[in-house]
């Protein structure tokens with residue numbers, strides 16, 4: 213389990229890091245190393261050059277900015293899980309970070325790494341999609357913002373270009389919206405066989421006037437369960453109705469099949485976890 217040899221750079225400015233990315237071939241960014249290093253040890257990734265972001269200042273923060281909260285891409289799961297600001301204003305992120313892997317993974321793994329890796333079973337991507345977050349990428353041509361719905365392109369593929377660095381994630385302050393993230397975790401590493409993130413608002417009569425549901429582990433990338441959202445929006449959410457709607461959670465999705473579950477099992481589990489996550493959000 214020893215990686216192939218590589219050159220290691222540890223720049224102290226973003227500019228230096230960007231210069232490395234554009235001037236060398238076959239370069240990989242290193243953040244928390246919780247996905248990249250295992251892949252390198254298995255020799256599924258053999259980058260010639262590694263650019264470590266850990267010594268670049270000001271990539272690790274959680275700040276309020278008007279009606280939004282911004283997170284530096286090197287912010288760890290642990291920092292997200294324990295952030296009083298996020299717990300008060302965007303609880304879906306701490307709820308999600310709290311169930312990623314184990315303590316070691318949460319201490320090292322970063323929000324930027326998790327999103328850039330675009331694992332189809334990643335927890336954070338489901339929350340980010342549900343929150344309609346935006347990601348800031350900086351590259352040789354300057355900076356651009358990418359909406360969550362455009363960010364996750366396919367299996368382990370994000371919208372980032374190889375010479376771009378994800379520097380910031382911007383989420384809305386939720387001001388009273390109710391949220392939950394629940395997953396059926398596979399036992400070995402804790403990855404989601406199915407994970408469902410929910411963000412909803414109920415009006416005074418108990419009708420749902422705002423709803424987003426993000427699903428991970430089911431398709432080749434995270435997705436919004438729009439069919440379920442459409443059925444539930446504007447309605448009072450009683451148990452039977454939620455169950456009926458949740459049957460549509462895999463509509464239009466090519467459900468994956470692997471050692472953790474068949475298509476049928478995953479589809480069933482997605483329905484069950486959609487019901488549970490909607491109910492958990494209502495009670496949050």
Ligand SMILES: Cc1cc2nc3c(=O)[nH]c(=O)nc-3n(C[C@H](O)[C@H](O)[C@H](O)COP(=O)(O)OP(=O)(O)OC[C@H]3O[C@@H](n4cnc5c(N)ncnc54)[C@H](O)[C@@H]3O)c2cc1C
Nearest residue numbers: 241243244245246247248313321322325326334335378402
């Ligand atoms: C034992 C174990 C259990 C795990 N369980 C879970 C789990 O339950 N749920 C879950 O969601 N994940 C799980 N993971 C994966 C974990 O969440 C990773 O931390 C995360 O996927 C990657 O974040 P990182 O900071 O470690 O990134 P790295 O591993 O350093 O990088 C990952 C990828 O993103 C790229 N990258 C990193 N940062 C940037 C950036 N700022 N800009 C552009 N590209 C960048 C890298 O080049 C690399 O391709 C687990 C991992 C392990 C080892």
